Amino acid sequence: MELPFAESWKIKMIEPIRKSTRSEREQWLKSATYNMFKLKAEQVYIDLITDSGTGAMSDRQWAAMMLGDESYAGASSYYKMKDIITQITGFEYVLPTHQGRAAENVLFSCLVKEGDICPGNSHFDTTKGHIESRKAIALDCTIDEAKETQLEIPFKGNVDIKKLEDTLKKYGDKIPFIIITITNNTAGGQPVSMKNLQDTRMIANKYAKKVIFDSARFAENAYFIKTREKGYKNKTIKEICDEMFSYADAMTMSAKKDAIVNMGGFFATNLQEWYDAAKIKGIAFEGYITYGGMNGRDMNALAIGLDENTEFDNLETRIKQVEYLGSKLDEYEIPYQRPVGGHAIFVDALKVLTHVPKEQFPAQTLAVELYLEAGIRGCEIGYLLADRDPVTRKNRFDGLDLLRLAIPRRVYTNNHMNVIAAALKNIYDRRESITKGMKIKWEAELLRHFTIELERVK
Ligand code: F0G
Numbered sequence: 001m002e003l004p005f006a007e008s009w010k011i012k013m014i015e016p017i018r019k020s021t022r023s024e025r026e027q028w029l030k031s032a033t034y035n036m037f038k039l040k041a042e043q044v045y046i047d048l049i050t051d052s053g054t055g056a057m058s059d060r061q062w063a064a065m066m067l068g069d070e071s072y073a074g075a076s077s078y079y080k081m082k083d084i085i086t087q088i089t090g091f092e093y094v095l096p097t098h099q100g101r102a103a104e105n106v107l108f109s110c111l112v113k114e115g116d117i118c119p120g121n122s123h124f125d126t127t128k129g130h131i132e133s134r135k136a137i138a139l140d141c142t143i144d145e146a147k148e149t150q151l152e153i154p155f156k157g158n159v160d161i162k163k164l165e166d167t168l169k170k171y172g173d174k175i176p177f178i179i180i181t182i183t184n185n186t187a188g189g190q191p192v193s194m195k196n197l198q199d200t201r202m203i204a205n206k207y208a209k210k211v212i213f214d215s216a217r218f219a220e221n222a223y224f225i226k227t228r229e230k231g232y233k234n235k236t237i238k239e240i241c242d243e244m245f246s247y248a249d250a251m252t253m254s255a256k257k258d259a260i261v262n263m264g265g266f267f268a269t270n271l272q273e274w275y276d277a278a279k280i281k282g283i284a285f286e287g288y289i290t291y292g293g294m295n296g297r298d299m300n301a302l303a304i305g306l307d308e309n310t311e312f313d314n315l316e317t318r319i320k321q322v323e324y325l326g327s328k329l330d331e332y333e334i335p336y337q338r339p340v341g342g343h344a345i346f347v348d349a350l351k352v353l354t355h356v357p358k359e360q361f362p363a364q365t366l367a368v369e370l371y372l373e374a375g376i377r378g379c380e381i382g383y384l385l386a387d388r389d390p391v392t393r394k395n396r397f398d399g400l401d402l403l404r405l406a407i408p409r410r411v412y413t414n415n416h417m418n419v420i421a422a423a424l425k426n427i428y429d430r431r432e433s434i435t436k437g438m439k440i441k442w443e444a445e446l447l448r449h450f451t452i453e454l455e456r457v458k
Contacts, residue, residue: 100254
């Protein structure tokens with residue numbers, strides 16, 4: 001008999017979680033104005049709001065924390081971190097920042113000006129926020145197939161090279177860089193193929209443009225290249241990473257994802273000019289260039305985390321768990337963005353809550369239902385997060401409206417996945433009785449979903 005798959009680690013420390021009653025949850029959610037970010041974590045049973053900074057560190061990472069060098073300048077922890085980043089990415093200049101959006105802030109402060117166009121595949125919300133707040137435009141050139149949630153293609157996060165080339169022709173000098181997000185979070189944690197990275201590089205060269213990778217989940221992207229793309233089966237994850245980054249000029253990194261730390265990030269490049277400009281901003285916003293908002297111990301943990309999570313077994317354990325949840329949803333015929341993404345399942349709310357009008361935010365409504373059903377906290381990646389058009393300030397209802405169930409790394413077991421799937425099934429079974437959604441009571445100017453106040457449509 002073939003042995004079944006099992007995790008490549010065992011558990012050394014646990015953290016209790018608590019169930020609650022439906023009436024408690026009704027009360028808590030109302031007080032949180034139906035905004036999942038405003039719930040207290042202790043009011044949540046299974047927390048799928050993000051896979052960012054929520055992973056479980058390994059014994060090696062915790063051990064490395066004790067050896068942190070907390071020197072203000074030139075700490076050994078910085079050099080340990082820098083060395084592993086250089087080994088994996090080939091980038092020699094490494095500027096630490098306190099998290100991913102800080103790397104975006106530091107870099108875009110140097111590169112983005114009013115009226116610029118920044119094309120790429122789907123920009124993550126903070127990336128888009130940092131571009132739009134500088135009165136520039138984040139132009140999404142993802143392949144159209146990414147919008148068809150039921151279509152199974154291996155690299156749904158890809159850039160549409162024709163759209164990209166048309167953009168480069170049309171906007172020329174207004175384009176400071178191309179930015180590719182690996183994996184493409186907004187499109188469903190969908191990977192970008194090596195071929196697509198190569199093609200992007202070629203087009204960039206043709207128009208003399210630089211390429212940045214938003215690399216939060218680059219290791220998961222490498223896993224998909226290894227398991228889905230021809231010619232990579234026998235390569236190691238580290239070899240694949242080396243090739244991926246050879247097509248980029250620079251990277252921004254939220255280490256809270258694929259480096260499996262609770263906080264941290266960096267900017268890395270081989271362009272001295274970009275590094276020299278960024279380090280001035282880094283000092284002003286983040287801290288001196290060898291710590292940039294991070295403790296020495298955190299840089300040590302980051303170094304180990306990056307090394308561990310660019311190994312196949314760790315990634316396989318992770319992605320197989322997300323796939324397991326996907327297989328349960330298949331069993332219950334619940335529609336989600338196919339195939340299963342790297343870090344999350346994105347439930348297609350428009351196909352689940354077919355009786356809730358788009359203007360009443362179906363994905364947010366589904367998030368509310370799931371929390372009330374079982375204390376599970378997901379995150380809307382849809383019309384609230386899409387925010388208003390930067391020019392007309394109107395809501396945008398043209399894209400996907402998804403409920404993201406992000407799976408923290410090395411945290412929950414497949415029994416938790418069973419609970420999530422069952423809770424969704426219960427909602428799916430009564431979906432036609434859900435006819436009313438949410439409306440906005442108050443919203444902020446920028447990144448509104450974090451602080452938004454909602455109420456139920458009566
Ligand atoms: N880029 C991508 C692709 C991201 O997913 C994130 C964060 C960032 C940049 C910003 O990094 O949080 O360290 O400042 N994504 C989290 C999420 C918050 O839930 O997907 P950060």
